[in-house]
Amino acid sequence: MKTTESIDLQKASQILKLLGDKTRLTMMKLLESHDCCVCEFVAIFKMSQPAISQHLRKLRDIELVKEERRGQWIFYSINQEHGDYPLISSILHHLPDQGGSISDLEEQGLRVCCE
Amino acid sequence: MKTTESIDLQKASQILKLLGDKTRLTMMKLLESHDCCVCEFVAIFKMSQPAISQHLRKLRDIELVKEERRGQWIFYSINQEHGDYPLISSILHHLPDQGGSISDLEEQGLRVCCE
DNA sequence: TGCATATATAAGCATATAGTTATATGATAC
DNA sequence: GTATCATATAACTATATGCTTATATATGCA
Numbered sequence: 313m314k315t316t317e318s319i320d321l322q323k324a325s326q327i328l329k330l331l332g333d334k335t336r337l338t339m340m341k342l343l344e345s346h347d348c349c350v351c352e353f354v355a356i357f358k359m360s361q362p363a364i365s366q367h368l369r370k371l372r373d374i375e376l377v378k379e380e381r382r383g384q385w386i387f388y389s390i391n392q393e394h395g396d397y398p399l400i401s402s403i404l405h406h407l408p409d410q411g412g413s414i415s416d417l418e419e420q421g422l423r424v425c426c427e
Numbered sequence: 428m429k430t431t432e433s434i435d436l437q438k439a440s441q442i443l444k445l446l447g448d449k450t451r452l453t454m455m456k457l458l459e460s461h462d463c464c465v466c467e468f469v470a471i472f473k474m475s476q477p478a479i480s481q482h483l484r485k486l487r488d489i490e491l492v493k494e495e496r497r498g499q500w501i502f503y504s505i506n507q508e509h510g511d512y513p514l515i516s517s518i519l520h521h522l523p524d525q526g527g528s529i530s531d532l533e534e535q536g537l538r539v540c541c542e
Numbered sequence: 543t544g545c546a547t548a549t550a551t552a553a554g555c556a557t558a559t560a561g562t563t564a565t566a567t568g569a570t571a572c
Numbered sequence: 573g574t575a576t577c578a579t580a581t582a583a584c585t586a587t588a589t590g591c592t593t594a595t596a597t598a599t600g601c602a
Binding site for chain 2: 549550
Binding site for chain 1: 433434435436437441443446447448452456511517521522
């Protein structure tokens with residue numbers, strides 16, 4: 313009766329609640345195309361560092377994103393191994409591309425690059 | 428740059444916030460397969476009538492559902508004309524079928540039928 | 543008309559949420 | 573070592589949310 317793609321309603325509503333915040337939803341859309349570090353989010357959202365950090369923690373707590381330290385920065389990326397990634401991915405595909413935010417960062421010389 | 432399917436992030440997050448409640452998300456999944464009236468929801472969710480009514484109002488306010496009076500009952504259905512219906516529909520497709528709730532209602536003789 | 547049923551609304555309350563400021567941790571540079 | 577930069581956490585506060593109870597509205601029927 314239940315397909316391999318169907319998700320527990322409890323879990324699904326928890327995920328949707330987290331995505332139901334403009335800042336976090338935009339973060340996920342941005343992460344869909346590039347990993348970002350905390351200070352980039354701070355610059356993009358013009359929001360305090362603790363506020364950004366707390367949003368990221370919520371996304372991390374239910375494992376929607378992964379963190380990885382690179383030098384003094386911590387980069388976040390989408391956790392494509394999440395059991396409900398198909399749902400998350402399909403939602404993000406309906407949203408407009410946020411490449412503009414990244415371009416703006418580059419113009420301001422704020423893009424962090426660790427390669 | 429923006430495809431015909433892409434949605435304003437503000438609006439999308441508002442929709443996701445509303446769907447980020449287990450009761451409302453389950454309501455939408457139920458409505459995907461059959462219209463329901465308020466008293467059916469009350470029986471299914473074992474929740475007070477005002478609580479159900481308030482959830483439905485939120486869904487109605489952003490036009491995710493439509494209401495239609497049939498005799499003394501008011502039936503709710505999904506608004507497939509909603510501009511963001513493709514997003515909503517794709518979310519619901521990832522969720523498990525809730526037909527069992529309706530069968531339970533029928534067994535208890537609580538299913539409302541106005542045809 | 544009057545009463546029962548179905549639904550909506552209002553007011554109040556407890557909890558959740560998203561921000562703030564202050565402080566702690568951890569890595570790098572000197 | 574100490575200073576600096578990047579990030580996380582803690583404590584607090586204002587607002588939002590989801591329920592409750594009480595009441596209002598609308599339909600159907602005797």
